[in-house]
Amino acid sequence: MNLTSLRRTLGAFAFVLAGFAGLTSCADKAETADLPEQLPFVGEREIRPRADGGPADTVIATIPDFRLRNQDGQVITNATFGGKVYITDFFFATCPSICPKMQSELLRVYEKFKGDERVHFLSHTIDPAHDSIPVLRDYAQRLGIQNAARWHFATASHDSIFSLARAYMTAAQKDSTVAGGFAHSGAFALIDSQRRIRGVYDGMNPLEVERLMQELPVLLAEEKARAGK
């Protein structure tokens, strides 16, 4: 093989490779079934210097204290979810874009786990000015959620909702340039009984929601082991 033909062959090889790379890139990304043994801790680590000058402690960020009102008018706080795990998202009733799809995906998770008392759901409105308690109740009931026993549709002051959204790593902000007036991601966050985020999933992507449904039992097993200790 002389040099030119070698070069040509290599060129052709590259072409084939590029072709196959293209093929795999558009093939469905099948979710691999290998689940982690333990779910990771998502979110920032806080480094706390020790008073005695020893090595600093790393503390996993936790969800701050909150006080909300749900669609039944009840006050809910972190304690409402004590000993439970919950999945949270941010929406608003008149959302013209992603919310219906997102809520129908969360409904899928709810339907699958509604028999399990340990799993709760918490949807925050990011439009508290419009989404009063009666509006939230109507919305929940239209979605088929008759009361707040397992799925809370909650409101609070605008500021506390938006800082909570940051804490849950689901971006939400006022943005008059987008339809509906709010920009927000369709993320679902999974929170353990110790207020720690154990997963963030794109609620607009059915494959990601599938992953949430596979990972939730992993967290439940961990919780069970903790409770048994």
Add this chain to the structure above:
Amino acid sequence: MSRLLRLAGALAFLLILAGCFTERQNEGHRLYDANCSNCHGESGEGLRQLIPPLAGSDYLKVNRAALACLLRKGANGPMTVNGKLYQQVMPGNATLTDAEITNLLNYVQTSWGNSNEVFTIREVTEQLTGCGGSIVR
């Protein structure tokens, strides 16, 4: 040898093109997925009592003459579909052309088991002129 490889490469490339970029869907279907499916569902199934279905909707027949303007202007009053009362916001769309609205409506009228009468562009333009929303390009 290198020719063969080149051929294989070209073939793989064509396969990708075919797999990723074929216009499998007509414009109506594409526009539906882009503008409507988040709410009404990929198969027009709606969402419980929140968003009315398009598949098997009686509204599509009864209110045929108002559909183009519904897409243009949106709705937020109470609305009865298949005997159920809905009351949520459906956003209007200020940029779709009359031709696009025609394709969109015809997709809705003939998909998921629907077999309703389709529209001509002319008819859609007439409807849209009635609500000051005709866009012809």
